[in-house]
Amino acid sequence: MSRATAPRVVTRSGLAALLVAASAVWLSAQAMAISTSGDLLRVTAPGFGVLDAPVVEQLRDGRSVRVGADLAVRERPDGAIVAEAHETFALSFDLWEERYAITRVGTPSLSISHLRARDAEAWCLAHLAVSLSEVGRIGRDTPFWIRLQYRVLNPERVPTSDEPFSLGGLIEILGRRRAGEAAPKTLDGGPFRLSALPRPTP
Amino acid sequence: MRSSLRTRLVAAFIVATLVPLGATLWVAAALLQRSLGYATTNELDRLSRTLETTARQLYQLERDALRRDASDGRAPDAQFAAADRASWPEDVRAFWDSGDVERVGAAGDGGNRLDLLRRSPQGVDVFRRDLAGVRLDALSDEFRRARALVEDGQSHDLRRGFTRALVLLMVVVWLLSLVPLFLIARHVSEPIRQLTDGLTDFAGGDWDRRVPAGRGDEVGRAMDAFNRMADQLQRDKDRLVYLTQMTSWQMLARKTAHELKNSLTPIRLTVEEILARQPAAERAFVEQATQIVVAEIETLERRVRAFSEFAAEPAVAPALLDVNAAIDERLALLQPVHPGTSYERRLDIDAPAVYASGDLVKSILTNLLENAAEAAGTGGCVRVTTRRDGDRVAIDVHDSGPGLSAEASRTLFEPTITFKKHGMGLGLSIARKHALLSGGDILVVPGELGGAGFRVTLPIAPPRDLPS
Numbered sequence: 298m299s300r301a302t303a304p305r306v307v308t309r310s311g312l313a314a315l316l317v318a319a320s321a322v323w324l325s326a327q328a329m330a331i332s333t334s335g336d337l338l339r340v341t342a343p344g345f346g347v348l349d350a351p352v353v354e355q356l357r358d359g360r361s362v363r364v365g366a367d368l369a370v371r372e373r374p375d376g377a378i379v380a381e382a383h384e385t386f387a388l389s390f391d392l393w394e395e396r397y398a399i400t401r402v403g404t405p406s407l408s409i410s411h412l413r414a415r416d417a418e419a420w421c422l423a424h425l426a427v428s429l430s431e432v433g434r435i436g437r438d439t440p441f442w443i444r445l446q447y448r449v450l451n452p453e454r455v456p457t458s459d460e461p462f463s464l465g466g467l468i469e470i471l472g473r474r475r476a477g478e479a480a481p482k483t484l485d486g487g488p489f490r491l492s493a494l495p496r497p498t499p
Numbered sequence: 500m501r502s503s504l505r506t507r508l509v510a511a512f513i514v515a516t517l518v519p520l521g522a523t524l525w526v527a528a529a530l531l532q533r534s535l536g537y538a539t540t541n542e543l544d545r546l547s548r549t550l551e552t553t554a555r556q557l558y559q560l561e562r563d564a565l566r567r568d569a570s571d572g573r574a575p576d577a578q579f580a581a582a583d584r585a586s587w588p589e590d591v592r593a594f595w596d597s598g599d600v601e602r603v604g605a606a607g608d609g610g611n612r613l614d615l616l617r618r619s620p621q622g623v624d625v626f627r628r629d630l631a632g633v634r635l636d637a638l639s640d641e642f643r644r645a646r647a648l649v650e651d652g653q654s655h656d657l658r659r660g661f662t663r664a665l666v667l668l669m670v671v672v673w674l675l676s677l678v679p680l681f682l683i684a685r686h687v688s689e690p691i692r693q694l695t696d697g698l699t700d701f702a703g704g705d706w707d708r709r710v711p712a713g714r715g716d717e718v719g720r721a722m723d724a725f726n727r728m729a730d731q732l733q734r735d736k737d738r739l740v741y742l743t744q745m746t747s748w749q750m751l752a753r754k755t756a757h758e759l760k761n762s763l764t765p766i767r768l769t770v771e772e773i774l775a776r777q778p779a780a781e782r783a784f785v786e787q788a789t790q791i792v793v794a795e796i797e798t799l800e801r802r803v804r805a806f807s808e809f810a811a812e813p814a815v816a817p818a819l820l821d822v823n824a825a826i827d828e829r830l831a832l833l834q835p836v837h838p839g840t841s842y843e844r845r846l847d848i849d850a851p852a853v854y855a856s857g858d859l860v861k862s863i864l865t866n867l868l869e870n871a872a873e874a875a876g877t878g879g880c881v882r883v884t885t886r887r888d889g890d891r892v893a894i895d896v897h898d899s900g901p902g903l904s905a906e907a908s909r910t911l912f913e914p915t916i917t918f919k920k921h922g923m924g925l926g927l928s929i930a931r932k933h934a935l936l937s938g939g940d941i942l943v944v945p946g947e948l949g950g951a952g953f954r955v956t957l958p959i960a961p962p963r964d965l966p967s
Contacts, residue, residue: 358650359643392551392639393558394604410593411602464664471667472660474653 329443329486333494337426338380340368340445345484346418347386347447348397353414356390356397363387363402363450368425370432374442374485380431385450386421433491442487449479505681505688512680516673524669531661540652547645554638557630558613562603565615565628575617575624584622591616591623610635690718697725706733738935741912745932748914753810756803763803767796809914809925813859815936819852819960820860822892826883829864836869839877845884853892854960855937863941866930867896867953874900880948891939891956900950908943 329342347364348356355362369381385402391410397417398410401424409420425445435441569575579587587595594602594616606614606627611634615626690710697710709729710722774782774789823846830842853860871881875898882897903911914928931941939957946952 358646359639360647360650391604392642393555393635395555409597411597411599411604467667468657468660468664469655470660471663472655472657474656 329445329484331443331486331489331494333429334426336429338370338429338432339426340422340443340486341419342422342445342484342486345445345482346414347388347421347482348414348418349482351479352388352449353390356388357392359390359392361387361389364421365448365450366421366425367444367446367448368427369444369446370427371442371444372435372439374487376442379435379441380427382425382427384421384425386424388417429491437492438490440488440490442485443489445484445486447482451479504691505684508684508688509677509680512677512684516676520669520673524666527665527669528662531665532658535658535661540649543645543652544649547642547649550638550645551642554633554635554642557633558605558635561613561628561630562615565603565613565626566601568628569615569617569624569626573626576627577625578619578621579623579625581622587623590614591625595623605635608634609637610639687718690714690722694718694722694725697722697729701725701729701732706736734940738940741931742935745914745928748928749810749812752806752914756806756810759799759803759806763796763799767793770796805925809929813856813862813933813936815856815859817854817856817937820855820857821852822860822885822894822957823848823850825857825860825864826885826894829861829868830883833865833868833872837872837877839879840872840875841880843880843882845882847884847886850885850887850892851959853937853939853957855939855957856933859933859937860957863930863933863937863955864894866926867941867955870926871896871898871900871951871953874898874950875948876900879950882948887959888956891958894955894957895944895947895952896955897947897952898950899948902946902950903943911943912941 329340329345332339332341347366352362352364364386366384366386367381368383370379371377372379387400387402389398389400390396391398394411396411397414399408399412399417399420401407407424412420422445432441579591584592584595590604590606595618600618602616604614604616606612607629611630611632613628613630615628617624617626693710697708700708706729709726712723712726713719714722770789770792774785777785826844826846830844834840834842868881868883872879875881879899881899882895884893884895884897886893912927912931914925927941934941934955934957937957939955942954942956944952944954
């Protein structure tokens with residue numbers, strides 16, 4: 298290796314290292330971890346939240362956003378579902394204090410407000426859990442995979458005119474821009490083993 | 500090609516309306532584009548963001564001021580002791596449960612106040628700051644509405660919606676207008692097509708072809724004229740054919756009469772000479788035989804005279820003629836000959852005079868009335884009627900006789916066919932010929948008295964020929 302080429306190799310190596318480091322950071326940010334609480338298996342996924350740009354934009358426009366959250370435990374990455382949980386969260390945003398409020402839709406409903414973005418996402422995940430006993434049926438040493446998914450539930454489009462066949466309705470239909478359906482946001486994690494978790498305290 | 504007129508009408512409408520339709524569409528679309536150019540979705544977007552930023556800045560300034568006041572030792576506006584937690588307001592309790600040290604939020608009437616909730620050793624201290632009439636909740640609502648309008652405006656292309664709706668509606672209206680056009684085109688072209696078909700068929704030899712009548716417009720009058728023309732042509736054709744046949748029959752009759760006459764005279768002279776030269780002893784037998792031969796010769800001579808009469812061309816001298824008077828005259832002559840027959844007159848006293856040769860008309864009437872009286876017989880009845888029928892006068896003669904068979908009706912006017920005990924069977928042929936020569940005709944009509952019925956039609960006099 299000549300003296301002239303040495304700095305160039307160093308530069309390339311540095312860039313590669315930076316790339317690897319950045320990938321590692323991104324991957325760790327997308328990582329999923331599980332924990333137990335009583336008979337519930339919970340998931341934490343730092344960096345994977347419901348508050349992505351489109352959702353935040355809608356919230357900052359003063360609208361509330363309904364998000365469907367699904368948590369599915371599978372024996373294999375694309376295998377049968379062992380246990381699953383579905384929740385619907387209604388999110389809103391305090392324009393002046395710039396804090397989030399969340400309501401878990403269902404019975405019983407549960408609400409919280411004055412949350413920062415990270416806390417809001419964590420709250421959603423904290424209230425999305427599957428039964429540990431259901432997961433335990435596959436065996437404590439059996440690996441399992443988890444799929445976490447968020448779906449923005451688009452509200453029903455309200456027609457501009459009350460009359461079913463009106464000029465305003467016709468203009469509204471003919472002038473409607475094709476709105477792309479928001480793709481579900483998915484994060485897969487695994488394999489996990491229950492045996493790798495600390496024993497839940499009774 | 501049958502619907503070419505309709506197709507042309509529709510094509511003419513389409514061509515005539517497409518250009519103005521396109522021009523109207525273009526102008527309307529241009530006006531729409533221009534008017535919608537004033538739409539201010541982007542402006543509303545910008546203004547709402549500015550409003551939000553400004554309101555937030557105000558909020559933050561007031562919040563910071565409130566915090567400074569609270570930190571500077573200002574007495575709380577309200578205090579909630581932990582011991583009285585059961586009676587705390589909902590927001591205070593929620594704050595306490597959240598574990599936060601401090602919380603600021605809009606409160607009061609429509610958010611016209613800021614409340615700072617701060618955890619203290621005794622419970623919760625509440626510091627308040629009036630926003631001088633600024634209602635944060637109302638601002639939130641306005642901002643939300645503005646953003647909804649922006650979002651709605653951005654999710655719709657109003658220009659495209661208006662333009663497409665305009666085009667769609669105009670096309671629909673235009674297409675709907677084609678429906679009555681098709682109906683009108685059909686209404687206009689159908690009778691013309693019928694008339695054209697009728698003319699084509701008639702020219703092709705279908706002499707019975709007629710077109711539906713009953714329309715009151717120009718086309719309807721043309722159709723009526725076609726039907727009248729067809730009737731007239733058919734009548735003329737029938738007359739021509741009949742007269743042609745008659746000419747042939749007359750020529751034959753003339754030759755036959757001539758030949759017979761040439762032979763009968765020498766026969767008669769020879770027979771009379773034979774009788775004169777017979778001796779007296781044999782005279783009685785020969786005289787008897789001669790009488791028989793002479794009688795047959797006389798019969799043949801009568802037939803020759805009938806043939807000659809049939810072959811003769813009568814003089815036609817048309818003049819105004821009162822048909823009712825002519826009928827009365829003929830009946831007066833007939834009644835003594837057939838006294839056992841009753842005669843019923845139903846004559847239209849308002850029937851106009853006809854323009855025909857008097858001799859020919861009298862000949863026709865004599866023939867028909869004589870035939871009717873003979874057919875009716877003793878105790879029978881003959882009915883004569885007159886009435887105006889368009890530009891003609893119709894004379895009907897009905898009898899209560901046995902009537903005519905279908906075969907008889909078909910060959911009735913052909914010469915040398917007789918259905919009577921006496922006569923040559925040329926009478927009806929001659930009568931029809933006379934009627935045709937007078938500009939009229941004779942038809943067989945359903946008998947009103949159970950027997951035969953005939954109708955003579957004669958032309959009425961032209962107005963200029965009528966007596967004043």
